[in-house]
Amino acid sequence: xxxxxxxxxxxxxxxxxxxxxxxxxxxxxxxxxxxxxxxxxxxxxxxxxxxxxxxxxxxxxxxxxxxxxxxxxxxxxxxxxxxxxxxxxxxxxxxxxxxxxxxxxxxxxxxxxxxxxxxxxxxxxxxxxxxxxxxxxxxxxxxxxxxxxxxxxxxxxxxxxxxxxxxxxxxxxxxxxxxxxxxxxxxxxxxxxxxxxxxxxxxxxxxxxxxxxxxxxxxxxxxxxxxxxxxxxxxxxxxxxxxxxxxxxxxxx
Numbered sequence: 001x002x003x004x005x006x007x008x009x010x011x012x013x014x015x016x017x018x019x020x021x022x023x024x025x026x027x028x029x030x031x032x033x034x035x036x037x038x039x040x041x042x043x044x045x046x047x048x049x050x051x052x053x054x055x056x057x058x059x060x061x062x063x064x065x066x067x068x069x070x071x072x073x074x075x076x077x078x079x080x081x082x083x084x085x086x087x088x089x090x091x092x093x094x095x096x097x098x099x100x101x102x103x104x105x106x107x108x109x110x111x112x113x114x115x116x117x118x119x120x121x122x123x124x125x126x127x128x129x130x131x132x133x134x135x136x137x138x139x140x141x142x143x144x145x146x147x148x149x150x151x152x153x154x155x156x157x158x159x160x161x162x163x164x165x166x167x168x169x170x171x172x173x174x175x176x177x178x179x180x181x182x183x184x185x186x187x188x189x190x191x192x193x194x195x196x197x198x199x200x201x202x203x204x205x206x207x208x209x210x211x212x213x214x215x216x217x218x219x220x221x222x223x224x225x226x227x228x229x230x231x232x233x234x235x236x237x238x239x240x241x242x243x244x245x246x247x248x249x250x251x252x253x
Contacts, residue, residue: 007062007071009033010079011117012124014100016052018044026052026073027104028060031117035107038062038071051076053083055096055124082124091129091240098236099123099136105231106143106222115142130207133241134200137207140214141195149173149221153196156180165191170216189213205250208241 011030019025024043028036038060043052051058057080062071086093103120107113119142123135144151150173155162157174167181167188168174181188190209194202215234223230245252 004063004065007033007036007060007064009062010057010059011036012082012120013052013054013056013058014104015054016043024052028058029103029107029117029120031114032112034111034113034117035104035109036062036071037109038073040073040076043073048076050081050083051078054100055082055086056080057082057121057124080125089129092126092132095129095132095136095237095240096124098233098240101231101233103139105228106147106218113146116146129244130204133204133207133244134202136237137202137210137214138195140218141192141210144214144217144221147218147222149217151217153191165193167191168213173217189216203250204241204245204248205252208245208252211237211241 007030009030009032011028014027014029014035016024016026019039022044023039023041025037025039026043028038030036040048040052042048056078059077059079060073061075062073064071086096107116116139119135119139123132123139126132126135151168152172152174153165153168155175156165156177157169157172158180159177161177164178165175166178167176167185168191169176169188175191176188189212192210192213193199194206195210215230219230222228242252
């Protein structure tokens with residue numbers, strides 16, 4: 001029989017479900033193994049009940065014999081009590097609740113996805129709603145590359161110019177400059193400038209337009225391709241961001 005292997009890692013709790021009297025099944029977005037699913041024999045005990053809350057950052061140790069086996073989480077420490085902070089801000093809690101089912105659906109188990117983890121880390125620890133929206137937009141944008149959905153945003157697909165990039169074609173995923181794209185702008189996505197430029201102060205409208213683009217490519221190139229339904233909670237994100245745009249007098253472009 002194979003020897004037990006041990007994982008020592010950090011990560012964010014995505015979900016915890018009761019499994020027996022005191023045990024629970026826990027889904028974790030971990031730093032070095034991506035999404036992992038494990039069980040904790042006392043996960044619903046008084047000592048750990050508040051630790052395995054969605055959004056909390058934990059350090060954990062888990063054992064398993066084969067990579068595909070479910071892990072047994074035998075040690076856990078709370079690093080950041082993000083769940084408590086979310087509960088004091090209903091809007092942030094709503095957004096996190098809408099995002100987590102999506103993360104669980106698109107992340108493979110036991111697969112390192114550090115660039116996505118780095119962005120998720122900023123999402124869960126964000127101090128306000130707008131920051132959360134922004135980092136989630138980055139998450140979906142980087143998710144496209146992780147899933148093999150490539151966009152070509154370096155230059156205009158028609159002229160080859162590097163300046164005045166304004167649109168993205170839904171057919172090709174390639175950038176188009178303002179002059180070429182203007183006659184067809186109603187059929188094109190706006191160029192995701194704040195993500196490409198790594199600008200961390202976008203408007204809600206800019207975030208909305210990036211998520212509009214990423215949702216389309218995810219639906220067409222991942223969910224539809226694999227005959228998988230996009231989590232219904234993803235629709236809730238639109239309702240939340242549109243409320244914030246309306247409150248800030250931002251008009252959908």
